[in-house]
Amino acid sequence: MRPTFHLKTLTLAVAAFSAASIASAAGLDRSGQDVTAFFQDGTYAEAVYTYIDADVTGNDNAYVGTSDTAYVKGNKTGDIAEDYDFFRYGVKTDINDTFSVGILYDEPFGASAEYTGNSNFTGSPVTAINDLIGERLTPLVPEVTNAQELSNVVDQSQQSLAQARAQVAAAQAALAANPALAPILGPQIAQGQAQIAAGETRLAPVLAFDNYAEAQLANTQNTKVEVRSQSLTGLLGVKLGANKNFQIYGGPVAQRIEAEVALRGSAYDLATGYTSNSNPDMDYGWIAGLSFSKPEIALKAALTYRSEIDHDITIAETYPLRGLLTETGALRNGATPEQAAALGAAAVNQTTNYEVTTPKSVNFDFQTGINPTTLATAKVRWVPWGDFAITPPLYNEVSKANPAYGPDGLNLVDYKDDQWQVELGLAKRLAPALAVSGTVGWDSGAGDPTTSLGPIDGYYSVGLGAKYNVTENWAVSAGGKYLWFGDAKGVLPTGKIVADFQDNDGFILGAKISYQAKQGF
Structure with missing residues (x-):
């Protein structure tokens, strides 16, 4: 006999493509840092794969003049968004009717973009x-x-x-x-x-x-950026109340992050030729939250806070302009041409440490039964990307040579606004072992104009998913989402508009295998 869906477990139909439904375009957000696996009953484990294919094309800026905000449509940039995929894993178990433990793995932040073709972002500057x-x-x-x-x-x-x-x-x-x-x-x-x-x-x-x-x-290379991260979260939950309806939970978070950046072409002006390689760094933060459940109507609500995590990263930078500035400065100060040339060559490369703080976040997850076969869900996520910045030391130091950017200099990447993300869904049981679900979503983005290394201003989305119970304990799920990206202008850290991106879209696919065994206490 096939296992039957019960109302309080219909949430798994939505979870069929939860990775696809959360993958975000704001800032460097990717996985959405989902923790809903921890709220499943009994012993539960899941493995989720998500694939993102975005089409992000635009035109560079053909304007010639002194205005930083003027824009004239120029050459096509080609599709700058490279295909991107990541995994998420989770396992939890109830020790007894009061205590639960779990471990979650995800890849929360990332970026993968490369300019190709004939534009101001490629080739000889x-x-x-x-x-x-x-x-x-x-x-x-x-x-x-x-x-x-x-x-x-x-x-x-x-x-x-x-x-x-x-x-x-x-x-x-x-x-x-x-x-x-x-x-x-x-x-x-x-x-x-x-x-x-x-x-x-x-x-x-x-x-x-x-x-x-x-x-x-x-130099005929392309502008490109690659950011990868991994996160491991440990959770301990304690159920409270006469009916164990409330739960407080929290634990440590270990996070690893690395990045590579190459700025090429004329678009980046004096920064053309800049290259950096941020070595992988592991650092730690924490997570805490409060949840409420009412199983008889399949109601679950959870509010989860993740802390900032400060990374002390070793970064190797190459900045050709610094060599020129050092050499010409030495000549003005009386150095011989040979001495000045040697100083200039030595100044081009620098390896130092700098700090990157990945942002805190708040997630709200909600579900409730509408009737015996239908479940409504909602997810809200807030990330203060407006406080985030990447400030490589050499890049920042060279920018301070221009009085217009002193005394603080420039960040390589920053954002104007915080991110808000909202997603609403319905899950419906169609057969004893089959459920389907759909979502609509909105992401505010992190401001327009935005960095030329990720020129998207949020999105609207629709998604579909399905879950099939193969056995009483094992299930497979799959889902997808279509996204309409918000138009955005790409700017340099100086505020100069260098490109315009319009009418872009993308899709996300997700697949999951899950195991669940109920425990009786």
Whole structure:
């Protein structure tokens, strides 16, 4: 005989695609940090797989001018959202009618994006380099306004210096052969050497710019970002009240996070060529909550708080602009060209530690029976992404060289608004072993405009799922969701608009296998 769905267990029909229904577009949110597995009766275990395929396309900014907020539709960016998947696992058991324990694994935060094709986010950053030359070098060398003119001037100057060195060498050889010519050749040699020294001094900053420009223009890579995290949550629950309707629960959270970032093309202006690799770091926080249940009407409600987690991360950064700034600064302070070049090369790379604080969150989960075969559910999630920032030390340090961003400098990633997410669902038993469910959802996003590394402003969604009881204890579930993403403009940390993303969508698929055994106390 097939097992029968009871009203108080219909929530599992919704849980069939809970991973798909929670996966979020705001900030770096991904799993939604679901804890509903802990509220199942008896001994319960689940394994959930979620796959996200988002289509996020837009156009770069073709505007030429001084306004940071002006936008002119430019080249297509291609689909920047890479396919993304993650797993979630959970197991819990009731020790007795008062105490429960559980362990949950998920991958709460992440990002995976890459710009491809022909846009300002890929290839040689010609516009950025020419703008830098026009801003920093043209006032000193009026005949140089772009990279090609810079290369021509450097070639001509080096040829002139080579000729002058040859003339001095010839005079020195003649003097060595006939010391009697000293009254004539001595002053010529001294004058030539002085002219060569003066020429090398004038050429040194120009040559530094040329070396920087050549290195950047040779870079044809793509802008991309990859963020991954894993979280392990331990839970202890205590049921209270005469009927054990209330439960308080909490425990420790271990979280691991890592990231890679590469900024390429002209869109990132002077930051083009920046690369960082944040090594994996494990740190700890906590979770606490309160739940209420009334089994006779399948009512369950839970309010869960997760703390912030501070990560002290080792990060290796490469910032080509810093090498140029260091080299030209050393030349202004009297260093020789060789000394300045060595200082510039050493300044490009830096490995240090910095702090990233993953945000706190509040989840509210609710369900109640409508009739003997129908269950209504609701989920609400709040995450204060407006307080979140990623501030790599070298990136921040270089930004402070611009008085407009001092004294605090710039963050690499931050968000304007907090995230609110709401999802409503219905689950219906169609047969003794089969239930289906559907949801509608809304995500507020974390502000528009937003970072160009994740240019989505929330979404609306619809989803469907089903759960089938294979045996009395084992069940399989599957579900999916379609999402309409909110339009957003991508901006640099400086506030400059660099792209516009409209009319994008995506889908999420989830599959789960679960086991449940009731315990009688």
